[in-house]
Amino acid sequence: MYGELIVGINMVFNYAILSFADRMVKAQATTRRLLLASLFGALPVTIFPNSQIAIIIAFGAMIICAFGISIASIGGRAVIVLIGALFAGGALTVFTEKFMFSDSKATVFVSALLAYVFLYLLKTKWLDVRVARQLSSYSVASVLSIWNETISIPSFIDTGNRCTEPLTGEPVHFVSFKFVEQSIPEELKKPLLSWKTGDMPQLSTFPKHYQKTLRLIRLQTVQGASWAVGFKYDRWIIGEGSEMPAGYIVFTKQDNRYPEGAGAILHASALESITNERGTSHVAGT
Structure with missing residues (x-):
């Protein structure tokens, strides 16, 4: 049960990040594809939590499954996924250190909700900067x-x-x-x-x-x-x-x-x- 919970938390977090990247680059990946990519990214990290190789494999599997094998996927989209992961992960770390629920389901739900809120704010600020650059052009x-x-x-x-x-x-x-x-x-x-x-x-x-x-x-x-x-x-x-x-x-x-x-x-x-x-x-x- 504990392992399934960890996989579920990782999947929710991965899906939030991949959805953010999909909207930012307008890749129009399907929900099914994003969910499958989230699973591929969650399994290696759960099975080998302390392995850096597993993290790299999980990251690559997510990108390829969600956006395909291309220079654009390996380049720009991977960078956006990495930025989203660092931003949302850092924000969640600060939150979970101060507020942790005894109920694991509540923790997963709140963490997922916060991940989406953090990434939404990042997307909004990102687009504001993009618009400002466009206006200056x-x-x-x-x-x-x-x-x-x-x-x-x-x-x-x-x-x-x-x-x-x-x-x-x-x-x-x-x-x-x-x-x-x-x-x-x-x-x-x-x-x-x-x-x-x-x-x-x-x-x-x-x-x-x-x-x-x-x-x-x-x-x-x-x-x-x-x-x-x-x-x-x-x-x-x-x-x-x-x-x-x-x-x-x-x-x-x-x-x-x-x-x-x-x-x-x-x-x-x-x-x-x-x-x-x-x-x-x-x-x-x-």
Whole structure:
């Protein structure tokens, strides 16, 4: 009975770790395969508890049974399994030293539950770091030239931004009003600040010598359709000197959806400029 209990504890622990690795690498292994791999990993360790060779054999058997024999399995997936085992095992060791139930079944249940909680927290933090890295990959320095002004703006390329000016099809980028407020001509600020988002803007309220560079941009969001004024820029350089195609900018007053530190959200087409500049390695790195 004692041996069966040890095998059961090891199986539960192995299954939690393999499930964690399966979700992290999106291997889509079946539950049956993960259970079988958990058993293969538990038996050698139970029979030979003090043997390092048995531990190595158990680890290899788990990886091969769960994910197959391939370079990817032996490499990246094995590393993730090892990280999960060290993290969850260390956390459980701390717990079991302080709290141990007299009932063996309760100990197995609580240990399994805690293993899943620990690995869930690890997965959450891991994904947060991955997302942060992805966001930083799409963040670029940029220099906007408009109204005889040159403005340095940290920008973010939003692959979901497909907004275009309806007549020309040119891309529309969104710029924080607060970020560039000091560079906006005073005669443009008044009509911009007095304009209500729900109403269609009247281009006639803007100075005549600016009107030829203005366009009405229809925006479609989850809140519904709205109108904005698009300003044609003279030039926009991003990254290490790549010039973006001609386009328009729309000023936004609500900046809560801007990534931290960004003053502009660029159209998805800006990614092509970065790709052409740096090669496909930039995209692959994301």
